[in-house]
Amino acid sequence: MTKKITLNMITCRSIKQGVGIEAGKTSQKYFDACSIIEMHPDDIRELGIIPNTNVKVTTPVGSVIVKAVVPRQAHYPGLGHIPMGPWANRIVSAYTYSTGEPCFKGFPAEVEPAPNERILGAVEVVKDACGLLRKG
């Protein structure tokens, strides 16, 4: 049976994400910087996978495939971080509590291993959600 864990998610800026934005949203730099989830090594171990394995992150909004990595900045177990970008926003709720500001930080998400799934590109991941991605 596939193991699942629930993490408290945050989405933040990172310098690699910033460089990726300026290199181009379709660039490899942007893809490498943003299509990841930073997790504590204990959480990765609990999922029964090794670092740099693809995982599926799911919230009531939707799900996204990203790569589980050990962060360079310290994390504590139970916290998950996807850098700001289209991959993170596939799972962020648009509810704004009447402030205009969606809940980008502090929401639960289920994480499960998905080693055979492919990570979509920046444009693909948005088009896929909008039903505009041509299969095949």
Add this chain to the structure above:
Amino acid sequence: MPKVVEDVTCPFCGTLCDDISITVSDDNKKILQVRNACAIGAEKFNHTKEPGRITRPRIRQPDGSYREGTYDEAIEFTARMLVKSRKTLMYGWANTSCQAMSIGHEIAEKVGGIVDNCATVCHGSSLIAIQDVGIPSCTLGEIKNRADRVIFWGCNPAHAHPRHMSRYSIFPRGFFTTKGHKGRIIYCVDCRKTDTSNMADRFIQVEQGHDYELLNAFRTAARGEPLPDFIGGVPKEKVYGTVEELKTGRFGVIFFGMGLTHTLGRNHNIDIAISFTRDMNEFTKFNIIAMRGHWNVTGSGQVLSWQYGFPYAVDLSRRNKARYQTGETTSVDLLTRNEVEATFYIATDPGAHFPIDAMISSSKKPSVTVDPHITPTTELADVHIPVAMVGVETGGCAYRMDNVPIETRKVVEPPEGMLTDEQLLTRILHRVDELLGETRAQWPTAKAPHEAGKVTGGAK
């Protein structure tokens, strides 16, 4: 022979570093070397010379693919879309000049659009709090020359504003801060250890989402009242100790970021941070500054405020008065409620930075995107209009995060035939005028939007 352009302003983040030195080729077309910029700023300048840049508008065909078009075609489509739509979301503006914004607002007035900027998903909560309780603030120059107690709360400038610390907040020696870093005590409050916290003298690890409680405890401690043993995971001794140390400073400042505005509580988190700052002014000089992200998001707030009285989410669809109501006229809410008939995105990328539900709604509407590069937003648009990069290929006014206006500079020539934001918006405005005139000639009794009276600030 290559020449060096000195004192260039970097158009990436709200720090607006104005000491960048750039070597350009003798024909003024290529950037050869970038000095003094951070990794992100250097990438921005260097990106201009990458091959494959889009230089002409792209127009969506019935089969879903793009074809290359002319600026005339793109302007015609945009003007017709704006005139036909009763409620257009005109979102972005944070990466363009104040001059371009002003022209865009004139278009919005005429067609009844809603003008919103990137603050809506960034520091919008801060602006709500500032409207509620005011803000005791100062310029970054004062921080450099005076601050000896610096708090980074819910922000990570090491990643988001890489030169902020070396130019203003941690390392520089100033008039009254001659010892530089050694004369300052740096605090970092965050839910995780970051590269900024590694540079701080004191790190306070708060439980994610418990910033309001901790700030409340800081206020309580400042008044010498009792506290529970732990507040948001922080022991009370640490809170008392920190507040006492802050009181001994001559000049303190809180820099706050998305850690406060994006978590539960939002504007209330900022509200209490400002209130704590006000409390600390009983003991010493204390200020608070928002770490604004995009280089000219502050400028958009400024221009909107002086024209309509509100800093973002300004609804001009009521023709003769400007409205602003967060949760109602803010972009994400408008899109998720399917309230707009068309979208016009300029100098922004909601496709990458809006929650997906908002973009699913957006993708079903007529849409025009003005952006120099290919982004998820341009790939959903009906028309993509590339423009020259402001701050690199054309100049214009921008506002730094502390509301100081700084002029950006033109460094290289844009690709041949490419319009700037100002030129494009002026041409759209003229075409909108013509179309509205035609409507008026055809339906003389119907009131065109601009005849219903000039839009005035809703605050009056």
